[in-house]
Amino acid sequence: MLFHNFSIHINSDCSLLVQFEEKPNLKLTEFIHSFIASIPQLNLKSYTESVAAYQSILLIFDPLNWNYQESIKQLEQCLSKFEPSKFFEPKIIKIPVCYDSRVAKDLTAFCEVKNISIKELIALHTKPSYRVEMLGFLPGFLYLFGLNEKISLPRKSVPDVKIPAGSVAIGGTQTGIYPIDSPGGWHIIGRTPISLFTPKQKPPAIANPLDFIQFEAISYDEYLNYVD
Amino acid sequence: MSIKVLKPGLQTSIQDLGRSGFRHLGVSQAGAIDSYHLKLANWLVSKPLDSACIESYLIGPVIEFQSNMTIAITGAEFEMYLNNTPISNNRSYNVHSSDRLEFGKLISGARAYIAFSAALNCQTVMTCYSSDTTSGIAATQTPTLSVGEIISTLDSIDELPIRTLPKELVIPNQKNIIVRVIKGLEYSRLTKKSKQILFESTFKVDANSNRMGLRLNGEHLELKEQHEMVSSPIVHGTIQLPKSGQPIIALNEGQTIGGYPRVAQVISADLHLLGQAAPNSKISFYPITIDKAATLQKHKTDFLKEHITYF
Structure with a gap:
């Protein structure tokens, strides 16, 4: 069994943060999501919900009559003997992306700065299967792992006020898709016609942690005529 | 109808x-x-x-x-x-x-x-x-x-x-709002002077505040050394410190994950007070312990129950 060193911190008067020491890695991501999936069986008193991040797990409790000392003790015990189960059956989700400056306002500038052709960018961006590390920041936003460092680029110093929903972007060493219209500082290189988050659907998001995302290039015409 | x-x-x-x-x-x-x-x-x-x-x-x-x-x-x-x-x-x-x-x-x-x-x-x-x-x-x-x-x-x-x-x-609406906080996970990264500013000075509510967060303006807050955070969870009431040195309090529509140091955390019992902070009103933070925060939450709930008969 691979043990992950952790410490438990009081995050607020109704939440605890489990912080892992090691740098983000696949084994840790699997451990985190496997542990979160097992929480309902642990009978943690006053527990309501949790959030996974790269190196931490947040657990939220009902602040009324919450005994944090007891929760810390319970959590410590559970975590130290927890063995992640291999229950994940990652899906591979294909996302059509139109890499065209008519829907991606930073595409041309991005390629110029990186000194590559649009064709090369498409090849580099569509090649990997990106692993979903977690969801967060905005509803349905996927934190993806696996961007080729040849196409990484620091975020803009002045963020855009409004990036349209569906925009596929690169920010630093990460790539992602804006699920809703939002301000943001990433470089827009494409747009997907599919919606990433539908509140009234079950489940509302298109992917779960540990699933894989593959981008597939489509033409501008295909983008316009795409039926979701 | x-x-x-x-x-x-x-x-x-x-x-x-x-x-x-x-x-x-x-x-x-x-x-x-x-x-x-x-x-x-x-x-x-x-x-x-x-x-x-x-x-x-x-x-x-x-x-x-x-x-x-x-x-x-x-x-x-x-x-x-x-x-x-x-x-x-x-x-x-x-x-x-x-x-x-x-x-x-x-x-x-x-x-x-x-x-x-x-x-x-x-x-x-x-x-x-x-x-x-x-x-x-x-x-x-x-x-x-x-x-x-x-x-x-x-x-x-x-x-x-x-x-x-x-x-x-009845809670009268105040121009100077005091909320009680516990220290945040990255509190210890603040300079000595900034720790003092955080708890002893007042901050003005910026007009760009909304249901996501209250943006505050005040004396510049600084970390002892620049610290690149790995994206980490944020909750309602988390006081984050972006590079600008001006804190932001996460409200009900705040991001679930963020990348700025968390310097303090508003206690559950006082979160509702933030709802009455209009632009240009003033906010100050009063540090308490986690145990005190729990007691205050219980008091507030009991107080409400006591005074309104519900049927």
Whole structure:
């Protein structure tokens, strides 16, 4: 069994943060999501919900009559003997992306700065299967792992006020898709016609942690005529 | 049976106590920023305390009731008129079909809650009626109410006995808001001087604040050394410190994951006070222990139970 060193911190008067020491890695991501999936069986008193991040797990409790000392003790015990189960059956989700400056306002500038052709960018961006590390920041936003460092680029110093929903972007060493219209500082290189988050659907998001995302290039015409 | 929006005001939306259980999808709780006054408004119209109300911010709406019901307004104090007759906060009014409620000038506070005895006639979205004005998740047609929008309701009892808020429960709106906090996870990274500034100076609420967060302006806060954070969870009331040195308090529509140091955390019992922080009002932070925070939460809940009889 691979043990992950952790410490438990009081995050607020109704939440605890489990912080892992090691740098983000696949084994840790699997451990985190496997542990979160097992929480309902642990009978943690006053527990309501949790959030996974790269190196931490947040657990939220009902602040009324919450005994944090007891929760810390319970959590410590559970975590130290927890063995992640291999229950994940990652899906591979294909996302059509139109890499065209008519829907991606930073595409041309991005390629110029990186000194590559649009064709090369498409090849580099569509090649990997990106692993979903977690969801967060905005509803349905996927934190993806696996961007080729040849196409990484620091975020803009002045963020855009409004990036349209569906925009596929690169920010630093990460790539992602804006699920809703939002301000943001990433470089827009494409747009997907599919919606990433539908509140009234079950489940509302298109992917779960540990699933894989593959981008597939489509033409501008295909983008316009795409039926979701 | 409905309520018609004649003028929507600034950021008027339907809110209840918000949703839980969706943060792992990036969906924060939304809900009334001042949950205390939402509960009191509902009590005045004899509704379950967690029912949906209309929340208005800085500029109130003009609405027309299209059936008989009982209404009450709490929270921010506005000049208000029911069919051109001035009315006031903290008591209920029986209204009739085609009566018109008009909000005028804001006098104090920031957010008012309009409770109505008629039940909402629409589907919940992700377990509740709260609008997330940032992400657009909403049970109504649009996340913030629009001109001419009709809020459909069920039938209500024609007239309810008038209720007035017990005066023990009235919290006057302050220009200087003090909230109690516990130290945040990255508090120790602040310089000695910044630690002092955080707890001893006052911060001014920036006009760019919204339901996502309260942006504050004050003396510059600094870390001992620059610290690149790995994206980490944020909760309601987390006080983050971006590179600008000016703190931001995460509110009900705050991001679930963020990348700035968390210098302090507003206690649960005081979160509702942030709902009345208008631009240019002042906020200061008073540090307490986690044990004290738990006691205060219990006191606040017991106090509310004690003073409002609920049936």
